[in-house]
Amino acid sequence: MNNFRTYLLIFLLFPLSFFAEDGSQLWLRFPNVKKGISADKIISKGKNPTLEIAKKELTTYWQGQMIELRTEKSLKHLKDGYIIKSNSDKIIISAGKENGLLYGVYHILRLQQTKSDVNHLNITEKPSYDVRILNHWDNLDGSVERGYAGKSLWKWEDLPNKISPRYEEYARANASIGINSVVLNNVNASPNMLRTDYLQKVKVLANIFRPYGIKVYLSVNFSSPKVLGRLENSDPLNKNVQNWWKDKTSEIYKLIPDFGGFLVKANSEGQPGPQDYGRTHADGANMMADVLKPFGGIVMWRAFVYSPSKEDRAKQAYLEFLPLDGKFKDNVIVQIKNGPIDFQPREPFNPLFGALKKTSEMAEFQITQEYLGFSNHLVFLAPLFKETLESDTYADGKGSTVAKITDGSLRNNKITAIAGVANIGEDTNWTGNIFAQANWYAFGRLAWNHELSSEQIVNEWLKMTFTDNQKFVNPVKEMMLSSRETAVDYMMPLGLHHIFAFDHHYGPEPWGNIQGGRPDWMPVYYHKADENGVGFDRTKSGSNAVSQYFSPLNNTFGNIETCPENLLLWFHHVPWSYQMKDGKTLWEELCFKYDSGVKNVREYQKIWDKMEPYVDAERFKQVQSKLKIQSKDAVWWKDACLLYFQTFSKMPIPYNIERPV
Numbered sequence: 138m139n140n141f142r143t144y145l146l147i148f149l150l151f152p153l154s155f156f157a158e159d160g161s162q163l164w165l166r167f168p169n170v171k172k173g174i175s176a177d178k179i180i181s182k183g184k185n186p187t188l189e190i191a192k193k194e195l196t197t198y199w200q201g202q203m204i205e206l207r208t209e210k211s212l213k214h215l216k217d218g219y220i221i222k223s224n225s226d227k228i229i230i231s232a233g234k235e236n237g238l239l240y241g242v243y244h245i246l247r248l249q250q251t252k253s254d255v256n257h258l259n260i261t262e263k264p265s266y267d268v269r270i271l272n273h274w275d276n277l278d279g280s281v282e283r284g285y286a287g288k289s290l291w292k293w294e295d296l297p298n299k300i301s302p303r304y305e306e307y308a309r310a311n312a313s314i315g316i317n318s319v320v321l322n323n324v325n326a327s328p329n330m331l332r333t334d335y336l337q338k339v340k341v342l343a344n345i346f347r348p349y350g351i352k353v354y355l356s357v358n359f360s361s362p363k364v365l366g367r368l369e370n371s372d373p374l375n376k377n378v379q380n381w382w383k384d385k386t387s388e389i390y391k392l393i394p395d396f397g398g399f400l401v402k403a404n405s406e407g408q409p410g411p412q413d414y415g416r417t418h419a420d421g422a423n424m425m426a427d428v429l430k431p432f433g434g435i436v437m438w439r440a441f442v443y444s445p446s447k448e449d450r451a452k453q454a455y456l457e458f459l460p461l462d463g464k465f466k467d468n469v470i471v472q473i474k475n476g477p478i479d480f481q482p483r484e485p486f487n488p489l490f491g492a493l494k495k496t497s498e499m500a501e502f503q504i505t506q507e508y509l510g511f512s513n514h515l516v517f518l519a520p521l522f523k524e525t526l527e528s529d530t531y532a533d534g535k536g537s538t539v540a541k542i543t544d545g546s547l548r549n550n551k552i553t554a555i556a557g558v559a560n561i562g563e564d565t566n567w568t569g570n571i572f573a574q575a576n577w578y579a580f581g582r583l584a585w586n587h588e589l590s591s592e593q594i595v596n597e598w599l600k601m602t603f604t605d606n607q608k609f610v611n612p613v614k615e616m617m618l619s620s621r622e623t624a625v626d627y628m629m630p631l632g633l634h635h636i637f638a639f640d641h642h643y644g645p646e647p648w649g650n651i652q653g654g655r656p657d658w659m660p661v662y663y664h665k666a667d668e669n670g671v672g673f674d675r676t677k678s679g680s681n682a683v684s685q686y687f688s689p690l691n692n693t694f695g696n697i698e699t700c701p702e703n704l705l706l707w708f709h710h711v712p713w714s715y716q717m718k719d720g721k722t723l724w725e726e727l728c729f730k731y732d733s734g735v736k737n738v739r740e741y742q743k744i745w746d747k748m749e750p751y752v753d754a755e756r757f758k759q760v761q762s763k764l765k766i767q768s769k770d771a772v773w774w775k776d777a778c779l780l781y782f783q784t785f786s787k788m789p790i791p792y793n794i795e796r797p798v
């Protein structure tokens with residue numbers, strides 16, 4: 138009897154948990170679970186684990202016509218791409234390899250889920266980048282640097298024996314949006330990552346990810362030979378050191394034959410690197426490149442370098458890397474943060490893009506919201522990613538956008554890649570905020586096709602994650618599309634940057650100026666407010682960072698009249714009474730921007746409250762409570778910044794702006 142009750146309870150509860158609306162299903166909410174087409178309606182040749190996954194997705198979720206999956210040698214040039222052709226009787230997906238077929242299957246499932254036409258398809262897709270990679274900043278102790286979705290997904294203590302079902306769910310989610318590579322561990326890497334027992338664990342993850350087309354990479358600590366191998370040093374020109382890396386690399390490839398390569402943060406923020414031995418970044422990167430080369434591995438060498446010095450931090454990476462152009466081996470790619478400082482709500486693009494003419498370059502974006510309200514604030518990042526990608530560097534003349542510089546369409550790049558610092562953790566909803574899932578989604582979709590518009594991405598994501606009801610999609614879409622600009626307004630409008638509270642980077646601290654602390658970590662270093670005005674003079678009369686941009690940008694940015702107003706205080710120290718384009722003084726404009734940021738968030742709250750009929754109660758409440766926090770934080774930012782800056786401007790807050798309390 139007891140058993141019967143238990144079974145009854147499980148039977149009754151199972152559907153509930155299966156359809157749990159806790160966000161765990163991400164965007165993968167294909168309709169009518171377990172009612173796909175029968176296996177005999179799928180035509181395919183050969184046996185391959187990736188193909189098996191593609192077929193399983195179809196038999197579980199595809200409800201349309203019969204499908205043929207074909208690999209064709211002649212389509213190898215599409216790399217992971219595919220061709221889909223259809224009529225109402227049949228769909229043919231063809232690709233150079235099985236990964237392409239799997240991506241094609243996710244494509245048609247997406248069309249089905251968003252209720253798009255699937256009967257007249259004639260699509261050719263080829264990814265913008267070869268390597269579409271997530272960088273996890275996960276530590277071996279289970280913590281995640283700048284992670285706001287709980288602890289790490291990787292359970293190092295349990296591996297290699299106990300395997301969480303989430304590893305495969307994670308791989309599937311990535312595959313569904315075209316992500317094909319992951320760095321498992323923090324760029325501030327522990328040498329232990331390369332210990333044999335850890336590599337055994339990595340192997341298990343690599344085996345799970347492989348059929349989903351995903352390769353594993355590791356962040357490595359430059360001092361590993363010394364710390365782990367007990368060598369006398371880690372000098373890249375020392376033969377023993379070179380041999381250590383060679384042996385370690387062979388060991389890795391024995392375990393993981395398709396291992397992707399290394400990501401390296403060297404001589405940056407206290408991390409060890411080749412400069413410790415008087416060598417250059419190129420010496421360090423090339424040593425690793427040499428040992429990876431026979432296996433087809435690559436080195437992603439980060440350009441995020443700066444140190445406390447008289448030189449403007451925004452100029453330092455360029456100064457350090459430019460002289461090394463042409464000195465890197467061809468399996469090295471320099472990984473450059475989108476902006477020259479550090480993932481701020483708004484930065485100009487990093488001047489290194491395009492400036493390195495003989496070196497492969499890739500962009501690094503931050504999906505995790507270190508500087509954008511953690512997982513509390515709703516900030517949709519596709520517009521930020523696209524702003525950088527679409528920026529024209531003028532490096533090879535007009536039209537040399539960051540996207541084209543990095544995707545190989547302008548230059549003959551040996552490797553093309555794009556990285557996003559993951560926002561994923563063990564939280565049930567993966568990202569700590571349901572709307573942060575959209576940023577994971579957006580990164581993957583843009584890595585696949587950087588020409589997609591933010592609006593297209595939002596449309597897809599909303600319809601897949603919630604509903605296709607236009608009464609829901611339209612207002613929520615507006616909210617998402619404006620959310621990044623809103624965050625800029627209530628945090629750091631007009632080009633202000635890095636005025637965050639020290640270290641944790643959540644709230645405002647424009648007054649931050651710890652005595653004896655590193656000046657380049659202090660907010661006052663960045664805003665330079667005084668009685669005359671506010672902003673960092675990066676023109677010729679100041680740090681001359683503008684000179685690192687190609688003509689005509691150096692002049693456009695360098696001239697206060699032509700500098701885009703959204704970057705004004707990034708490049709100029711501007712008098713409080715300076716007249717802005719709309720006729721307001723700078724001070725009034727600042728007040729107005731902070732205030733409109735706050736008002737927009739309140740507007741989002743109202744929009745969301747009206748969405749209750751279209752969303753399940755659980756997700757509705759989660760989002761509602763997050764927006765409440767965001768709204769309070771926006772006021773906190775506005776009040777703190779305006780009251781602080783007012784001590785310099787000594788000007789009144791305009792009458793139509795909400796008074797700080």
Ligand code: GCU
Pocket residue numbers: 282283324325402406441479507
């Ligand atoms: C930021 C971040 C650090 C991180 C660093 C990096 O400075 O705050 O936590 O390690 O970027 O990208 O290396």
